[in-house]
Amino acid sequence: MVAPLIDIKDISFEYEQTKALDNISMKVEEGDFLAILGPNGSGKSTLLKIMLGLIKPSKGKIELFGVDAKNFKNREWIGYVSQKSNSFNSGFPATVEEVVAGGLAKKTGLFHRLPKSAHQEVAEALEAVGMQDFMGRSVSELSGGQQQRIFIARALVAKPKVLILDEPTVGVDHQNVQAFYDMLASLNRDKNITLVLVTHDVDTVTDRITHVACLNQTIHFHGFKEQLHTMSDEQREAWYGHSVRKIHHIGGSHA
Numbered sequence: 001m002v003a004p005l006i007d008i009k010d011i012s013f014e015y016e017q018t019k020a021l022d023n024i025s026m027k028v029e030e031g032d033f034l035a036i037l038g039p040n041g042s043g044k045s046t047l048l049k050i051m052l053g054l055i056k057p058s059k060g061k062i063e064l065f066g067v068d069a070k071n072f073k074n075r076e077w078i079g080y081v082s083q084k085s086n087s088f089n090s091g092f093p094a095t096v097e098e099v100v101a102g103g104l105a106k107k108t109g110l111f112h113r114l115p116k117s118a119h120q121e122v123a124e125a126l127e128a129v130g131m132q133d134f135m136g137r138s139v140s141e142l143s144g145g146q147q148q149r150i151f152i153a154r155a156l157v158a159k160p161k162v163l164i165l166d167e168p169t170v171g172v173d174h175q176n177v178q179a180f181y182d183m184l185a186s187l188n189r190d191k192n193i194t195l196v197l198v199t200h201d202v203d204t205v206t207d208r209i210t211h212v213a214c215l216n217q218t219i220h221f222h223g224f225k226e227q228l229h230t231m232s233d234e235q236r237e238a239w240y241g242h243s244v245r246k247i248h249h250i251g252g253s254h255a
């Protein structure tokens with residue numbers, strides 16, 4: 001049997017004063033498109049940072065591709081687009097090609113000359129996010145949504161098997177959010193990239209994802225999105241901290 005790509009086992013995490021995660025267990029399998037949902041301060045970003053090895057849990061264990069995270073060497077298999085990527089310094093005079101090629105630095109080292117093949121790899125990554133016509137443009141001239149696609153291309157150019165995104169549609173206007181999620185769904189379906197994202201776009205994202213995790217310090221639900229309706233109103237309210245009956249429609253049978 002293939003090991004889960006991410007296997008989180010009984011993890012807890014506290015910041016100095018605040019308990020952020022309490023006994024979380026969950027697995028991300030190859031091919032999943034998982035949305036992590038939860039109210040502000042529920043520990044979503046903290047959980048992503050633990051998956052990425054940026055912070056260490058105070059209790060519990062994480063395995064990546066079947067290997068204890070402490071011994072995991074293939075960090076380039078896990079791409080990350082942070083919440084702050086798109087608060088890009090608009091005065092910074094970099095071209096789209098330069099920014100995306102920056103994603104190859106993990107492989108080539110920061111000060112090594114990029115190989116000739118880099119141009120082709122950048123072109124392919126841009127094509128995957130529908131930005132192939134923007135190669136020579138200055139990133140500062142692009143819209144928030146376009147910049148976000150460039151940062152996804154920057155992660156993709158390193159050929160990750162899993163892509164982790166923290167609120168990727170911040171800065172993407174309402175009209176373009178659907179197209180943005182369609183692009184992510186095509187990365188998942190056509191390029192076989194496993195996706196984990198944190199989002200507040202419950203209504204838009206649920207058509208595209210395969211799995212949902214409802215987090216508020218603990219996991220209140222994790223499974224196929226179609227099963228989400230099996231959560232009782234009590235569980236749902238415990239998860240969100242207030243009545244959220246309107247999201248009943250997630251999961252098909254309540255549509």
Ligand SMILES: Nc1ncnc2c1ncn2[C@@H]1O[C@H](COP(=O)(O)OP(=O)(O)OP(=O)(O)O)[C@@H](O)[C@H]1O
Binds near residue numbers: 015018020038045046
């Ligand atoms: N660096 C930090 N130092 C201390 N406490 C922190 C730190 N980062 C987060 N916290 C606290 O930990 C808890 C979880 O925060 P986290 O950022 O993981 O939540 P979140 O679900 O991502 O929130 P949001 O939806 O608002 O982005 C919150 O109570 C937050 O105040």
